[in-house]
C-alpha cells in the first residue's frame with residue numbers, strides 16, 4: 001500500500017508535473033523521499049524556498065502549466081511567501097506543498113509551529129490542511145484544479161506524520177483540466193459594443209496582458225476604427241511588435257503619445273488590462289473588455305463593461321464595426337508619438353559609447369541587439385524595469401517577465417532558474433539589479449549546482465537606484481541607498497560560474513557576446529552609473545526638489561531604443577505625409 005506522500009507524488013505526475021523546487025527537511029522528508037523514487041519527477045534544490053516559489057512562478061507563467069514548490073514546516077513555509085504572492089498576483093498556476101508539524105502537536109506552540117492554513121490565505125485561492133490519510137488523493141486534486149482553473153496559487157498543508165501514513169483510498173486516475181474554455185460575451189453586449197465603437201468619432205485602444213493571443217484581432221479592430229494603440233508594461237510584449245498603430249506606453253515608466261491618445265479620443269477601449277495607476281486614465285467615455293468580470297470598472301467608471309476574452313469579443317464584434325475613413329486622429333497621434341520619442345532620444349544617451357561609469361541604457365541597448373530572437377528576459381524590480389521597458393524589443397517570440405504586479409526585488413535570478421528548467425534549450429537572461437542579486441545571492445549556487453546556462457546580466461550601480469530616484473522626486477536627500485562596491489564577477493567565479501566584470505563601455509559588446517555564447521552559466525557584472533544621471537554633490541532642499549523633478553523627468557522619459565525606428569517607420573503609413581527627419 002502506498003503512503004500519503006507517495007499518493008501525492010502520483011497525483012502530481014498525473015498532472016504532468018516534472019519538478020518540485022524546494023529545500024528538504026524534517027516534515028517534508030517523506031514527500032521528498034517519494035520523489036526520489038519516482039521516475040519523471042525531479043527535486044530541484046534551491047538555496048531559499050522563496051527562490052523555489054519564484055522559479056515555479058516563472059515556469060507556470062511561461063508554460064501555462066502547473067508548477068510546484070515545497071517548504072518544510074515553520075521557516076521553510078514562511079520563506080515561500082514572497083514567491084507565492086508574486087505567482088498569485090500574476091494569476092499563474094502554482095501549487096505549494098507546505099509540510100507541517102506533527103498532527104498531535106498542532107496548537108501546543110510546538111517547535112517551528114505556525115498556522116500555514118492561515119498564513120497563506122491571502123496569497124492563494126485554496127489553502128487546506130490534510131489531517132487524515134483518507135483526504136488524499138481528493139484534496140490534492142482539488143488544490144491542483146483550483147490553481148489551474150482559477151489561475152493562481154493553491155497550498156496543501158500536510159503534517160509530516162500524515163505524509164508517512166498508509167493511504168486509505170486508491171489513487172485512481174484523473175488528469176486535471178488544464179485548458180480553459182473561452183469566455184464569449186453575451187450577444188447583447190456585443191451589439192452595444194459595436195454601437196459605441198461606430199458612434200464615436202475617434203477611438204483609442206489601450207492593451208494589457210489580456211491581449212495575449214489576440215494580436216491579429218486587435219490589429220483588425222484598429223484598422224477598422226483608425227485607432228491608435230497604447231499599452232501597459234504587461235501588455236507591451238503581446239502588442240507592440242508589428243503594430244502600425246503603436247503610440248507607446250502609459251504609467252510612470254511610460255513614453256510616447258499614449259497618454260494623449262487615451263485622453264483625447266472620444267472613446268477609450270480598455271482591452272484585457274487591469275492597469276492600476278488610475279491617475280493616468282481619463283475617467284470618462286471608457287469601455288472595458290475583460291475575461292474576469294470582477295475587474296470591470298475597478299479602475300475607472302465605465303460607459304460599458306463587456307465580459308469576455310479579448311480575442312473572442314473582438315472576433316464577435318468585428319463584423320458589426322463599420323470601417324472609418326477619417327484617419328486624421330490616428331495620424332496626429334503617430335506623428336506626436338514619433339516627435340515625443342525623437343525629443344528624448346538624446347536625453348540620457350550622450351557620450352554613451354565612452355562614458356564611465358557605464359550608462360545602463362547603453363548596455364541594455366546592446367543586450368537587446370545581441371539577445372536571441374526567442375530569448376526569455378527575467379527582469380528585477382528597480383531600474384531594470386525601466387531599462388527592459390525601454391530597450392528590450394518584443395517580437396512575439398521573446399518573453400519578458402518580472403514581478404510586475406507584486407513588485408518585489410530579487411525576482412529575476414530565481415525566475416530565470418524556473419525559465420531555464422522549463423526551456424533547457426532557450427536563451428534565458430536575468431537582468432539583475434545588484435540589490436536584487438544581493439538579496440537572493442545564494443541562488444548563484446543553485447545555478448551552478450544544476451549547471452543551468454542562465455545568463456545573469458547585473459546592472460551593478462552599488463545603489464538601490466530606483467529608491468534613490470524616488471527620494472529625489474519627493475525632495476528628499478538620498479539616504480542609505482548607496483553601498484560599497486561589490487565584485488559580483490569574483491563571487492560568481494568563486495561559485496564556479498563563468499564571469500566577467502566590465503567597467504568600460506568599449507568592453508560591453510564583447511563581454512555580452514562571450515557570456516551569451518558560453519555553453520554554461522555566465523554572469524556579466526556591468527559596473528554602471530550609480531547616479532542614473534549625475535547629481536551635484538551639495539545642493540539645498542529646495543534646489544534638490546526642483547532639480548530632482550527635472551532629473552527624474554530626464555531619466556524616466558529618456559531613452560527609447562529601437563522604438564524610435566518603429567515610430568518612424570509607422571509614419572510611412574500615413575498617406576502622403578512628410579517623414580520626420
Ligand SMILES: Cc1ncc(C[n+]2csc(CCOP(=O)(O)OP(=O)(O)O)c2C)c(N)n1
Nearest residue numbers: 382383408409433434435436463464465466
Ligand atoms: C523585497 C523588496 N524590498 C524593498 C523594495 C523597495 N525597492 C524597490 S526597487 C528597490 C531598489 C532596487 O535596487 P537594485 O536591485 O540595486 O536595482 P536598481 O534600482 O539600483 O537598478 C527597492 C529597495 C521592494 N520592491 N521589494
